[in-house]
Amino acid sequence: MMKSNMAHAERPPVLQKKKRRSGTLFGMAWTLSPVTFWLVLFFIFPLLFILFISFATRGLYGGIEYTFTLENYTRFFDPLYLKILWDSILIAGFTTLICLVFGYPFAYIIAKSPKKYRNFLLMLVIVPFWTNSLVRTYAWIVLLRTEGVINMILLKIGIISEPLAMLYNHGAVMVGLTYTLFPFMVLPLYASIEQLDKSYLEAASDLGAKPWRAFTKITLPLTMPGIVAGCLLTFIPTLGLFFIPDLMGGSKSLLIGNLIKNQFLTARDWPFGSAASMILMVLTLIFILIYLRVGGNKKGIEVI
Structure with a gap:
């Protein structure tokens, strides 16, 4: 028991600061995780999906054909x-x-x-x-x-x-x-x-x-x-x-x-x-x- 306390006391201050910093970052990440999940699910993912579709082709009956094309952008001009x-x-x-x-x-x-x-x-x-x-x-x-x-x-x-x-x-x-x-x-x-x-x-x-x-x-x-x-x-x-x-x-x-x-x-x-x-x-x-x-x-x- 005495040895463990001595080892803890002899731990370099740099390691203690890194441990506290990692704990702080983990706490911040855990706190922001619901907001991050919400933004990824309802903002970033739909935005990436719209970006992906913009390079697709319209099907004959209004569907989406996943063939790469730049015609949608050139058509806008x-x-x-x-x-x-x-x-x-x-x-x-x-x-x-x-x-x-x-x-x-x-x-x-x-x-x-x-x-x-x-x-x-x-x-x-x-x-x-x-x-x-x-x-x-x-x-x-x-x-x-x-x-x-x-x-x-x-x-x-x-x-x-x-x-x-x-x-x-x-x-x-x-x-x-x-x-x-x-x-x-x-x-x-x-x-x-x-x-x-x-x-x-x-x-x-x-x-x-x-x-x-x-x-x-x-x-x-x-x-x-x-x-x-x-x-x-x-x-x-x-x-x-x-x-x-x-x-x-x-x-x-x-x-x-x-x-x-x-x-x-x-x-x-x-x-x-x-x-x-x-x-x-x-x-x-x-x-x-x-x-x-x-x-x-x-x-x-x-x-x-």
Whole structure:
């Protein structure tokens, strides 16, 4: 017994540190194993399966023939599909810009409002999440259609003489997307503005800076992480949403999300739909890197 204790006492500190480190790593691995299993089973494996199918061939009756081909990717560069992709990027960009233009002042007002009103204003942003987005989209259809509420009110007031075509166009699609994704822009902006150190603004005011100059030189650069996060959370889902363009755009608004959905469910061309999904995913990663690079270069405060 005494010998074993002496051997334990004489063990080099390096071995003891390695043993503790291995125990810590084992504990971390055991703790993260459920999350890792979930990600592998429901994210990585389906993603690899989609990647594998994208190099396959569509069967005669809509099945999958596992013969290697690059035709699905080369087919996507047809001018028709490139136009759909370009329209999707434009609509996603305009939707993100609209959400940013209206969301930043709204988030700024919430962050600067008294605390007793702040929770109520935040609740107004979160309330739409209590209702299914599909139901809210149908509500917009009721409002914007030719026999809808808005046209009826305008006709009765006498502002218009005939109903306006406010539905089934790109404008209606952007209205639906903006309404659905507006909270995803406001919440990151609010978190960034609320954490802003007021001493910088007080110092700028003491130095004679006007409010607009203090906003452009201090507030805007310091809240850039919130702007980047809000743009990412708005732009990326806009590219993938398909039910809003389907319902509010009709046949005039075919976006990349609708194209992918139609390939899987209507045309039964899973290989081409998988290839389009992978291309969209690569483009999304490129946009993320661009946004992060732009946001990362604007962390400092310029001299007033």
